[in-house]
Amino acid sequence: MSLTQQYLLDTYRAQRLGQPAPPAPGAHDWQVVRELRDHRQFRAVLAERPAHGRIRRALSRWLHRRPRRPATPA
Structure with a gap:
């Protein structure tokens, strides 16, 4: 049964029982x-974390990473 069919069935039942119609999907x-x-x-x-901009800040860190330095031979 689709969402629309279930909504129509619920609306019909509510009307028959004299109850208010359910909200539309x-x-x-x-x-x-x-x-x-x-x-x-x-x-x-x-949790004492920043409430705003966490995703944007994390993406910014990831996108603007500095390239790693090559390992120097010992």
Whole structure:
């Protein structure tokens, strides 16, 4: 059963039982993404890590690495 079919079935059941219709699929996706971001930032603060820019800083370090010096013969 697809997501749309399940939504239509739930809407039909709610209507027959006199209950409010369920929210449409995807109606609250951005809210969930924001809450997840806020939760990750909160966990970072509790772990005493920077809450902002961690990925960008790590990628910057990786992309701008200095080349290794060749080993000098002893």
